[in-house]
Amino acid sequence: MTYVVSPPAMPGVPVAGGGTFPVRRIYCVGRNYVEHAIEMGHTGREPPFFFLKPADSILPVAEGEVGEMAYPSLTKSLHHEVELVVAIGQGGRDIPVDQAMAHVWGYAVGLDMTRRDLQNEMKKQGRPWDIGKGFDQAAPIGALKPAAQCQVGADTRIALRVNGEPRQGSVICKLIWSLPEVISHLSAAWELQPGDLIYSGTPEGVAAVQAGDLLEAEVDGLPRLAVRIV
Ligand code: MN
Numbered sequence: 001m002t003y004v005v006s007p008p009a010m011p012g013v014p015v016a017g018g019g020t021f022p023v024r025r026i027y028c029v030g031r032n033y034v035e036h037a038i039e040m041g042h043t044g045r046e047p048p049f050f051f052l053k054p055a056d057s058i059l060p061v062a063e064g065e066v067g068e069m070a071y072p073s074l075t076k077s078l079h080h081e082v083e084l085v086v087a088i089g090q091g092g093r094d095i096p097v098d099q100a101m102a103h104v105w106g107y108a109v110g111l112d113m114t115r116r117d118l119q120n121e122m123k124k125q126g127r128p129w130d131i132g133k134g135f136d137q138a139a140p141i142g143a144l145k146p147a148a149q150c151q152v153g154a155d156t157r158i159a160l161r162v163n164g165e166p167r168q169g170s171v172i173c174k175l176i177w178s179l180p181e182v183i184s185h186l187s188a189a190w191e192l193q194p195g196d197l198i199y200s201g202t203p204e205g206v207a208a209v210q211a212g213d214l215l216e217a218e219v220d221g222l223p224r225l226a227v228r229i230v
Helices: 034-039 097-103 116-125 179-189
Strands: 012-014 020-022 025-030 049-053 058-060 066-069 082-088 104-111 139-141 157-162 165-171 196-199 214-219 225-229
Touching: 012 058, 049 179, 058 066, 082 157, 082 179, 097 104, 097 179, 104 196, 104 214, 104 225, 139 196, 139 225, 179 196
Parallel strands: 025 196, 058 139, 066 225
Antiparallel strands: 012 020, 025 049, 082 104, 082 196, 104 139, 157 165, 157 214, 214 225
């Protein structure tokens, strides 16, 4: 095949212990923790829903490093959303809930960065969220850990600090839709493939960050994700 422009590089996430996970798609779950749904003006009882970010919007950060995210254009309200990210290693469609976890390759800590003012304006106008959610570097992600090497369970904690101050904190059992349910529902709408990432939703406490801020995102048992806004 003769490409008529240089083909773009395949986006990838570093794996703890070596190797790179190639990224095909980034699926995100909206409003998947009750307290976050409430802080966004909902009852917390609506079913979650999905949106996507471009694969090359990931900002991969290796373990022990501090990634640099440029404060994005067009916004005055850049929000953090710390999320557990699931990496799909085995694809499928209409995956039953009780088989869903066999499709998981590994886990990482991610940030679903959001231009909240633009997202809110699009919501108000009934327009797509892409400009609020799918901008360059909108999906920082830490090193992936293979599922066989970690235990992500009901009592696994998820947390975010900004400049050392706690901002978000919860436990995975507070997900409205569990990870197997998310995978099952996603696979009914799209055929999942190896290389897909799923940002599983954020707990309460989302807020704005400024240039210079240091974001430290943690999920028990996974490599920490550190990002500075520049
Ligand atoms: Mn989110």
